[in-house]
Amino acid sequence: MTFSRPRRVCFGALSLLLCCSTQLLAAPAVATDSAQGETASPAAQQTENRSPYLSSWYNQDLTLIGSKDISFGPQPVDDVYLEYEYFGRKGPFELYGYIDVPKVLGIGNSHDSGVWDRGSPLFMEHEPRISLDQLTGRSLAFGPFKEWYLAFDWIYDHGSSQASRQNTLYAGFGTDIETHTPVLLSANLYGRRQWENYGAANENSWDGYRAQLKYIWPLARFDNGASLTYVGFTNFDFGSQLGDEPGRTANATVSTNVLLYAFTHLRFMFAARHFHNGGNWRDGTELNFGEGDFEGRSNGWGYYAGVGYQF
Template identity: 35%
Template sequence: MYRTLAALSISTALALSGASFAVDYSDDIRKNDYKWMTFNVMQSIDNKIPFGFQDDTYFEMEFGGRSGWLDVYGYLDVFDLFNSSNSDRNKPEGGGPEDFADNFFFKFAPRLSIDGMTGKDLSFGPVQELYISTVTNVGDQALFEHYIGIGSDIQVPWFGKMGLNTYARYVRENFGAENEGEWDGYMVSTNWFKPWYTLDSGHFVTYQGYLDYKFGASKISDGINRTTTAVEWFNGIYYHMPQWAFGYGLKYYHNMALFKDGGFAGDTTGFGHYLSVNYKF
C-alpha cells in the first residue's frame, strides 16, 4: 500500500543511481554490499486507500541493502501514530468489528541475483543484472499476498539505475474473497532514485518514486466492485541531509488494490499527497 523510498544515505543513493556497467562478482561477491535504515513520520492527505482511509499520520520503518547475491527492500507502517480522532485509521468509539482499521502494513521484497548465484555476467543492452524477484505484502486484517517473478536493474537515460520487475501474484489471504489460495494476476513494477541537484554543503535533492501496474486479476466474479487492473504511481521530491530527509510525494491511484472506483470501497482513483520527515541510520 505504502512505499516511499524516502531517505537513503548518500552512499546508497550512489549505489542506486549506479554506474553504466554490469555488476562484477568475479573476484569478491561481497564488494557490492551496503545497508541502510530510516525511521519516517508520514502524513497522508486525501489518500485513495479503499474504504475511506485517506488521512493519517503514521510511523514507517524502512530498510534495504545488499549482501552478496541477496538484495533486500522492505518497510513496516504503523498507522494512527498519535491515536488521533482526526485520523481515518482511528478506532471509532463503540464501533463494531467492521469499523476497525488495519494497525499495520508490512512489505518485504527480497531479490536473488542470478548473476551473483551463477557467477556469470548476464548483462545485455541496458540490463545490468538479473534477479529472481519476490514481494510479500501483509496486513493485520486478513491480507497476505505473494509475488514472484523475474527482476532486473536497468540503465535509463537521465534516471540512471532503475529496478524493473515482473511478477505473478499468489493470494494467500484477501479478506475472505473467492481468489484466496489462487494465483490471480500479475504486476510490473519499477522504481527510481535520481539525485538531480547537489548543494555545496553536500546536501542534495532527489526525484524518487515507483510505478506499480497490476493486471490480469480475474478470479473474483464481482465485476461491479472489483477490477482486473490497478495503478499506483508515486512521485517524490526529497531534500537530503546526512541524517535527515524531508519530502513531498504526489501519488496517483487508479482502482487502488483492485477495487473499482466508486464501488463499495469508495474513492479509489485520483491523486493523494504525502509529507514526510525521515531520520537515517
C-alpha cells in the first residue's frame, strides 16, 4: 500500500513563540505572560497613537523562510516559502494563525511542490485558546498552573486532490505554568479529529492525541535595540491507529530549538528541529509512492532560516 507524501511543514507555531520575545526582555513576566504566545511586545501594548504597529493588540508579520531536510514525511523536503502570521490576546480569546505560500520562489528539492507546480497553493494553521478563568470570572489557578484554557489547533493543506490534502483538528485543554524564573512555559493536551490526511488509513476518524510543551528563555538585550531569545516547543503524538499500518507508527515526536535576533520590526531567526518518526512514518522502512522503491527517512535534524517584518 502506498501513501501520498505530505506537502508542507508546520512552522507557524514556532513563529508564534518568537513574536513575544521583545516584551520578555523588556520587563519581568506577569500573570498573563504565556509561552503560547498571546503576549505582545511593549510597543504593541501601548496606545494606538504610539504603537509602531497597525494595532495595539493584533500583531502581524510577513516572513520568508528557507528550510532543509524537513521530515514530516518519509522523504525530507527542502523549500523556500512565504508566511503571513497573526496573533493577539483580546479578553478571554488568545488568537494565533498563519498562512503559508509553498515554494513561492520556485525553489525546492525533488520532493517539494507548491503554488507554481501543481502543488498546494496554501498551507495554514490556526491555534486559538479560550481562557476558562475569564469565562468563569474566577481564578482556576492552583499550584504552578496559572491559567486554564480550552485549546484548539486546526491544520489545513489545500492539495489539488484528496490524496494531497490534510485537514486536522486538535481539541483539548491548555495551561500556563509558573517556573519562578525568566522562562515562560505553556502546555496543551489535545485529542485529534482527522479528516483528509494525504490518503492515510486514519482519515475521517478520531485518532490519537498530542501533548505539547512550549517554552521561551530571553537571553540578552543589546544597545542597538535588538534582543536575543531562545524559544522552543516539543510535540509528542501518541495513540494513533496508523501504528497498525505498514511503514507507519502510533507515536511521533518533533522538538524545535530556535535563536531569534529581533528589532521592533525586523527579525532574523535560525531553527534546528529534531524528528523521530516524523508524520507517524517509521524510519528506515522500504516504501513506494509509484516512482520506485526507496528507504524512508523520518528521523534526524532539519533546519530553518528566515527574515521577517512585523507590522
